[in-house]
Amino acid sequence: MPDGTVMTQAEWEAMRLEAMDAIPDVIAQVGQTKALLPYQQGVVGLLNSVGTQVLFVEKSRRIGLTWGLAAYAVHRAGRQKGAGGMDVMYISYSKEMTREFVDACAMWARAFSSAAMAEEECLFEEGDHEGDKAIQAFRIRFASGFEIMALSSAPRGLRGKQGVVIIDEAAFVDNLDTLIEAAMAFLMWGGQVVVCSTHFGVDNTFNTNIQDILAERKPGHHVRIDLDQAITDGLYERICLIKGLEWSVEAEASWRQDIINFYGDSADQELFCVPSLSTGSWLAAPLIEARMTIDKPVITLDLPKDYLQRSKLDQNILMAPFYEQIEEELGKLDMDLRYALGFDFARVADLSVLPVLAIEPNMNRSEMLCLEMRGVPGDEQKKAVGMVMEHLRTRLVGAAFDATGMGWTVAEDMGRKFGLRETEDGSGLVWAIKFTEDWYRINMPPLKSAFEDGSLQLIKSDDHTSDLRVVKLLRGIPRVPTVREGETGKKRHGDFAIGLALAHFATRMRWSEYGYRPVPHRTAPHQSNNHSTNHSDGRLNMRPNHDDDRRQRGQFDGPLGARIRGGI
Structure with a gap:
């Protein structure tokens, strides 16, 4: 409410009835195609697309998604079987919500002129055993032979049924895991399972299923709709249209702030799709240590603060051992494997970290190289990064760079040489x-999954264990807190955790050939006088005459230097 007061149940029901009665007028004004707002259209469109069998939607409270799902239910149940028609079952935790859903379906049926019988109450037997209780349900039957069935609890009677199952406000449904398990049987006959809800804690089954989908542990699609997205897509404008109010930017901003103020500390969870947080570490120490199985050195460099004031000779003396160690470790890498790297840039307070992950034939990731630089100027950092990327150029599938602040300059320079995506x-x-909450929310779960599944192996390092332990769930999202840990002047800030997250992200990048370097056409030694075989092992040191090379190529030969690079 604009004044911050809470609606009574009677006031809320009156408002909903008023809004429902106004919908036909809204459709008359904006047309059926625009009756749904963009975020509602997006969900309905995804459900209508081929291949969407399981959809989880985390959403803000009271943005009208149930109303959009009712439109989809009518379209689905109103079709003939040959056009993809099927039964639709709606489940939630309260009778009021099921009543509202059926009312919305009835309204859409009238708006779409679907041939539907009047909504009716029925008894839906829960289970096959004598004595099982019957529960109250609401149903709309269509001339297509299909029906919309709205249920007020989670019936075992889902077994043996088929069609579309919509579980609304799923986080508040009792025994959600059991209900989802029963609903998944609908997929065997081409049905769909739609699970949508406002969050109810980070450990709730609803949220853990979303995390499993994001981590690719379970199949399914995922959509997130918070209050700001709904407002951007026209939620408040539609409210004004229904209520006969005049819309303005100022009124919309005031309305938004009133809602946030009303929810107070619960606003993140209720309005912005952030489950109530847990304050523990994101990864347990025993789990981290179990993945640290590789005996390799972390190549470190800590330059004195007066490095830039020293002579060029002194600077070279300080840098030479570091570069030599990089070359030595690069020479030990198995070039039959593919690689990806992440680079978390820092210049003053924190460390720059560059982990390199090898992608094994069994798709496991193994950390084969790691650089750490403290107090190192940008040019020297670029040289070190460039050495690694140049050595791995033909086996590198991706590189993710921290592009916040000065990190953008390193990413840009490397992008000029190796292609910027x-x-x-x-x-x-x-x-x-450029890190955002969405980036962490989407890309940290797959990293945690790699720890849990044992598909990630790391270099043994106490410092890296500490960095990974720093990651906390902040507002329900894995992040590195702002507080640094360690001795004064050499504190760590979870630097390796960010570098590793970037590297793991890079291993999952879609990748393709971005260009080619000209290389000579290889010919037999007797075909050209421009080659020598002075190597002791008989290898050719080719220095071709390019005019001769062009004359020797056939019209169906590929371009010079072209090579095939596959995917994973």
């Missing part, structure tokens, strides 16, 4: 990442 389907090896 801007979208998931773009080309280039270097993806400059």
Whole structure:
């Protein structure tokens, strides 16, 4: 409410009836195609697309998604079987919600002119055993032979049924895991399972299923709709249209703030899809230590604060051992494997960290190289990163760079040389990442899954264990807190955790050839006088005459330097 007071049940029911009665007028004004707002259209469109069998939607409270799902239910149940028609079952935790859903379906049926019989109450037997209780349900039957069935609890009677199952406000349903397990049987006959809810804690079954989908442990699609997205898509404008109010930017901002103020400390969970947080560490120490199985050195460099004031000779003396160690470790890498790297840039207070992950034939990831730099100027950091990328160029599938602050300059320079990627389907090896809550929310669960599944092996390091233990759930999202740990002047800030997250992200990048380097056409030694075989092992040191090379190529030969790079 604008004044911050809480509606009574009677006031809420009156408002809902008023809104429902106004919907036909809204459709008359905006048309059926625009009756649903963009975020509602997006969910309905996804459900109508081929391949969407399981959909989890985390959402803000009271944004009208149930109303959009009712439109989908009518479209689905109103179709003939040959057009994809099927029964739709709606389940929630309260009778009031099921009543509201059936009312919305009845309204949509009238708006779409679907041939539907009047809504009716019925008794739906829960289970096959004598003595099982019957529960009250609401149903709309269509001329297609299919029906919409709304249930007020989680019946075992789902067994043996088929069609679409919609579980609304799922986080508040009793025994949600059992209900989802029963609903998944609908997929065997081409049905769908739709689970949507406001959050109810980070450990709730609803949230753990979302995390499993994001971590690719379970199949399914995922959509997130918070209050701000709903407002951006026109939620308040639609409220004004229904209530006959005049819309303005100022009124919308005031309305939004009133709602946030009303929910107070619960606003993150109720309105912005952030489950109430747990304050423990994101990864347990025994789990981290169990994945640290690789005996390799972490290559570190800590330059004195007066490095830039020293002579060029002194600077070279300080840097030479570091570069030599990088070359030595690069020479030990198995070049039959593919690699990806992440780079978390820092210049003053924190460490720059560059972990390199090898992608094993069994798809496990193993950390084969790691650089740490403290107090190192940008040019020297770029040289070190460039050495690694140049050595791995032909086996590198992706590189994710921290592009916040000065980190953007390193990402940009590496992108000029190795190709800069801007979208998931773009080309280039270097993806400059500007961290957001969404990036952490989507990309940290797969990393945790790798720890839990044992598909990630790391270099043994106490410091790296500490960095990974720093990651906490902040507002329900895995993040590194702002507080640094360690001795004064050399504190760590979870630097390796961020670098590892970037590297693991890079192993999952879609990748393709972004260009080629000209290389000579290889010919037999007797075909050219421009080659020598002075190597003791008989290898050719080819220095071709390019005019001769062009003359020797056939019209169906590929371009010079082209090579095939596959995917994973």
